[in-house]
Amino acid sequence: MAVRASGADSYILCELAGATYALRSDDIEQLEMVGLLTPVPNAPSFVDGVTSVRGRVIPAISLRARFGFERVPTDLRSRLIVVRHDGRSVCLIVDSAREFATIPADAIQPPPDGLAEISTRYLRGMAHLGERLVLLLDVAELLRVTSTGPEASDATALLPAFS
Amino acid sequence: MSDSEQFVDQFIDDYFSECDEHLATVRRVLLALEDDPSGAATQGGMLELQRALHTIKGLSGMVGLAAAEQVAHTMEDGVRAIGKHPTVVRPALLELLFAGENLLEQAIASRRRHGAPPPTDAYVARMRGAIGHGAGFVGAPVQHVPGMGLALSSDASVVSVEAGARQRFDFTPSAAASARGTGVETVRRWLLSLGEIVEATPRVRAEGGVTFEFVVAMRRGAQPIEEWRADGLEWADFEVMPREAPADMPDAARAATPAANLVRVDLARLDDVMRMVGEMVLTRSRLDAVIERMASRHLGEQEDLEEANEALERQLRNLREGVMRIRLVPIGEVFERMRFAVREMARESGAVIRLDFEGGATEIDKVVVDRMLEPLMHLVRNSVSHGIESRTQRLAAGKPAEGRVSLRARAAGDRIMLEIEDDGAGLDAARVASRARELGLMPRNGRLDDETMLDLVCTPGFSTRDQADMGSGRGVGMSVVRSAVRALGGELFLQSRAGLGACFTIELPLTLMIADAIIVQVGEQVMAIPQLSLREIVPMEELVLTRMENNEMVSYRGGVLPLVRLASLFGFPTTVAANRGHVLVVGSDSQMAGLVVDRLQGLREIVMHPISDPLVTVTGVSGATELADGRVSLILDAAALVRRTTREAHGSTR
Numbered sequence: 001m002a003v004r005a006s007g008a009d010s011y012i013l014c015e016l017a018g019a020t021y022a023l024r025s026d027d028i029e030q031l032e033m034v035g036l037l038t039p040v041p042n043a044p045s046f047v048d049g050v051t052s053v054r055g056r057v058i059p060a061i062s063l064r065a066r067f068g069f070e071r072v073p074t075d076l077r078s079r080l081i082v083v084r085h086d087g088r089s090v091c092l093i094v095d096s097a098r099e100f101a102t103i104p105a106d107a108i109q110p111p112p113d114g115l116a117e118i119s120t121r122y123l124r125g126m127a128h129l130g131e132r133l134v135l136l137l138d139v140a141e142l143l144r145v146t147s148t149g150p151e152a153s154d155a156t157a158l159l160p161a162f163s
Numbered sequence: 164m165s166d167s168e169q170f171v172d173q174f175i176d177d178y179f180s181e182c183d184e185h186l187a188t189v190r191r192v193l194l195a196l197e198d199d200p201s202g203a204a205t206q207g208g209m210l211e212l213q214r215a216l217h218t219i220k221g222l223s224g225m226v227g228l229a230a231a232e233q234v235a236h237t238m239e240d241g242v243r244a245i246g247k248h249p250t251v252v253r254p255a256l257l258e259l260l261f262a263g264e265n266l267l268e269q270a271i272a273s274r275r276r277h278g279a280p281p282p283t284d285a286y287v288a289r290m291r292g293a294i295g296h297g298a299g300f301v302g303a304p305v306q307h308v309p310g311m312g313l314a315l316s317s318d319a320s321v322v323s324v325e326a327g328a329r330q331r332f333d334f335t336p337s338a339a340a341s342a343r344g345t346g347v348e349t350v351r352r353w354l355l356s357l358g359e360i361v362e363a364t365p366r367v368r369a370e371g372g373v374t375f376e377f378v379v380a381m382r383r384g385a386q387p388i389e390e391w392r393a394d395g396l397e398w399a400d401f402e403v404m405p406r407e408a409p410a411d412m413p414d415a416a417r418a419a420t421p422a423a424n425l426v427r428v429d430l431a432r433l434d435d436v437m438r439m440v441g442e443m444v445l446t447r448s449r450l451d452a453v454i455e456r457m458a459s460r461h462l463g464e465q466e467d468l469e470e471a472n473e474a475l476e477r478q479l480r481n482l483r484e485g486v487m488r489i490r491l492v493p494i495g496e497v498f499e500r501m502r503f504a505v506r507e508m509a510r511e512s513g514a515v516i517r518l519d520f521e522g523g524a525t526e527i528d529k530v531v532v533d534r535m536l537e538p539l540m541h542l543v544r545n546s547v548s549h550g551i552e553s554r555t556q557r558l559a560a561g562k563p564a565e566g567r568v569s570l571r572a573r574a575a576g577d578r579i580m581l582e583i584e585d586d587g588a589g590l591d592a593a594r595v596a597s598r599a600r601e602l603g604l605m606p607r608n609g610r611l612d613d614e615t616m617l618d619l620v621c622t623p624g625f626s627t628r629d630q631a632d633m634g635s636g637r638g639v640g641m642s643v644v645r646s647a648v649r650a651l652g653g654e655l656f657l658q659s660r661a662g663l664g665a666c667f668t669i670e671l672p673l674t675l676m677i678a679d680a681i682i683v684q685v686g687e688q689v690m691a692i693p694q695l696s697l698r699e700i701v702p703m704e705e706l707v708l709t710r711m712e713n714n715e716m717v718s719y720r721g722g723v724l725p726l727v728r729l730a731s732l733f734g735f736p737t738t739v740a741a742n743r744g745h746v747l748v749v750g751s752d753s754q755m756a757g758l759v760v761d762r763l764q765g766l767r768e769i770v771m772h773p774i775s776d777p778l779v780t781v782t783g784v785s786g787a788t789e790l791a792d793g794r795v796s797l798i799l800d801a802a803a804l805v806r807r808t809t810r811e812a813h814g815s816t817r
Contacts, residue, residue: 038787038795039688040779041733047778050787052795056438057772057787059779088776145777 007105013134014081014097017069020134021094022103022127027139029082029089030054031097034074044145051091053082060091066142067122085139092142101134103127108136175274177347178226182271185215187496189238189264190503196245196257209246213239218364219267225365225373230280231270237283237290238263244294259290265507329361332377332387333397345394347375353396357385359426430529433490440483441770445789447475448767490530494572494581495523497536501543501570508547514554515565516547522572527579531651531671535581538644542583542667543568545641550587550665560662562586584666590616590659598625614753617657621645654802680769680798682790683747684762686735689796691769691788692747696801698755699748700763706746717746717757724748725808728759729799732783737761749801756808758799771798782807 011022012031030053037049037060046065050057060080064071077096082089111123124136192208192215216239223231238260245256266286273280334350354360354377362378387398450472458465498520509516527535551557551566558564571582592611599605599619606615619625623642645655653671680691681700706717708726715726726746730737737744739761746757769788774780774797785800 036792036794038797040781040784040797041735042781043779050774050779050795050797052787052789052793057774057789057795059774059776061778090776090778143778 014094491526525572546585682764683760750805
């Protein structure tokens with residue numbers, strides 16, 4: 001196992017509604033072009049559906065919708081970022097993702113209060129890359145299920161009584 | 164994290180699965196010893212037992228689980244003590260060995276949970292007392308494989324190893340090798356390129372640290388690569404072990420020992436292969452589509468292409484079945500575990516229980532077997548602690564004093580039936596009814612048939628016992644049993660006869676992955692429904708529609724069939740008029756429903772993917788599949804849709 005240089009992680013940078021966000025490379029399984037999405041009934045509003053990524057069927061979240069921005073049609077620059085967290089694999093749809101960057105841990109500051117509350121929930125922090133401001137995303141928070149929609153599955157409806 | 168911790172971390176899953184395997188051997192041999200107190204037929208078993216315990220001891224030492232190491236060591240002493248008097252297996256020692264197995268399981272489970280291991284000193288003391296001498300525990304000793312013969316070829320520069328000859332390799336993991344990415348798994352792969360690994364034993368070295376000893380049945384002419392030595396793999400150039408001569412082993416023991424031509428495969432790798440087969444199935448269906456398009460243009464040489472395509476389909480089907488067969492394991496292993504659990508329970512309660520097996524050789528997908536262990540265990544425990552009456556009650560009812568629990572497995576088409584039957588008192592209908600009234604769950608018609616009774620006892624929080632007892636109250640209720648069965652696409656049934664006994668039947672799919680499905684259109688969306696869950700497809704025009712409040716139904720074969728309009732259920736705009744479209748008739752004789760779809764697109768072979776992410780779990784959808792155009796289609800879960808419909812139609816009080 002390779003020893004990581006102390007205190008600096010590598011990140012993939014993605015663009016969304018004019019801002020730059022960063023996801024830790026360790027959280028990312030792969031990058032894909034946006035393929036065909038199949039809508040899923042009763043899913044949360046920010047879920048665009050399911051898609052097939054190399055033989056697996058996984059949900060796709062519209063990051064724009066997740067952050068409360070307006071949805072735009074996907075184009076050739078749009079990307080699916082497949083992230084993995086807590087045993088789950090989920091796609092994030094972003095406007096584009098083309099750059100890698102190494103961000104030292106001590107360059108990361110807490111998210112500023114000035115940002116709208118809806119975005120700070122999903123942020124681990126922010127950092128300056130040269131002139132640019134980069135917002136570091138919190139994958140756990142992005143994938144959190146806030147409501148399961150009107151109908152929970154049979155199994156989940158039964159389980160709590162037995163914990 | 165230190166190197167050694169990191170190493171243990173990599174190894175810990177292997178540790179658990181190896182221990183599971185060896186514990187199964189321990190249980191099997193102990194039960195055999197108990198059934199055959201003379202011990203005459205179990206000499207081979209004793210060897211097996213010692214070997215299994217020895218391995219558990221070594222492995223436990225490696226992961227630093229001293230409690231398990233100590234118990235295994237103590238049990239080894241116990242086994243040796245029995246072995247010294249092979250004509251009389253002493254019941255006291257045997258009882259202690261059973262207790263030891265239990266303690267070992269607990270110790271290993273504690274590690275799995277990251278909890279504190281159980282105390283073991285009392286056990287060690289008891290065993291020493293029983294053996295009558297205080298054999299010291301000094302940690303796992305270093306072992307040597309003795310007497311390895313040589314087989315030199317005439318050409319001294321090239322060692323050609325006879326096919327099937329065995330060579331030993333020692334691998335000592337190091338931080339340096341690990342940094343280069345060389346771990347036990349890497350070495351395993353290297354060795355697999357040379358032949359078959361017939362033995363892999365970790366040994367604790369005297370100076371601390373671990374060495375893995377591999378014995379490889381070499382393919383003819385296979386040569387280890389010199390560079391491997393740099394990463395900590397060692398072997399003697401001319402050291403070749405003779406082929407194993409198991410003649411001195413009794414037949415029974417040999418049959419039970421994993422034979423040398425068995426290979427252990429990580430299930431995840433089989434999943435990978437299965438996924439690849441799935442992708443090929445998909446590619447072939449694209450080919451189908453192309454050929455179909457070509458057919459309309461009469462391009463010639465069409466027939467050759469079609470022929471090749473058909474051959475490919477046949478071969479793919481064979482390949483698929485071959486891979487699925489690899490995943491199948493006999494259910495008998497699980498049955499054996501039940502025997503052990505029942506023995507423990509009977510001992511605690513003093514009841515006399517006979518456990519019968521039938522169909523232990525029935526093979527089921529490994530994943531299904533693993534997930535069925537807990538539910539089966541729960542049903543068996545229920546039978547023993549709730550079903551079977553006390554001895555006095557039984558005798559008064561004119562039944563034999565010995566209670567009987569039968570486990571049966573059989574294949575029926577592509578479904579597997581597991582039955583758990585007892586000759587106890589059956590479910591206490593009066594008690595179930597009174598509890599149902601308490602919870603306001605009693606059906607309006609007041610009828611308590613088997614199906615209703617099962618629904619009730621599977622309701623979370625529904626237990627007719629005032630206090631959970633040790634045997635059954637272990638946190639998995641009947642509701643969890645049923646959801647575990649349903650999660651695998653199965654169903655649970657009950658037949659209870661008051662005073663005569665109860666029989667639970669679990670019906671499961673044989674495998675999970677690929678099925679023939681009808682492709683339908685619901686609104687604009689294309690969906691799939693497994694052909695096996697369909698009873699019939701009827702065009703809407705042929706049916707007479709009746710509306711009652713919000714429910715639609717049609718008369719069907721002398722009865723009434725409730726309809727579910729899938730488009731409105733899923734919130735898709737429908738594309739056809741209300742009296743058009745097709746009705747898919749699904750369900751069992753007692754519970755049927757008609758699913759209304761807009762259009763039929765035909766029959767396809769689909770690869771089923773589970774959809775398990777909480778973001779996209781939907782009642783009525785069991786998974787997804789990829790169609791030839793690359794688009795994902797949702798797979799309809801007929802059983803769930805029927806349950807949903809009948810629940811609404813009956814207007815349950817919930």
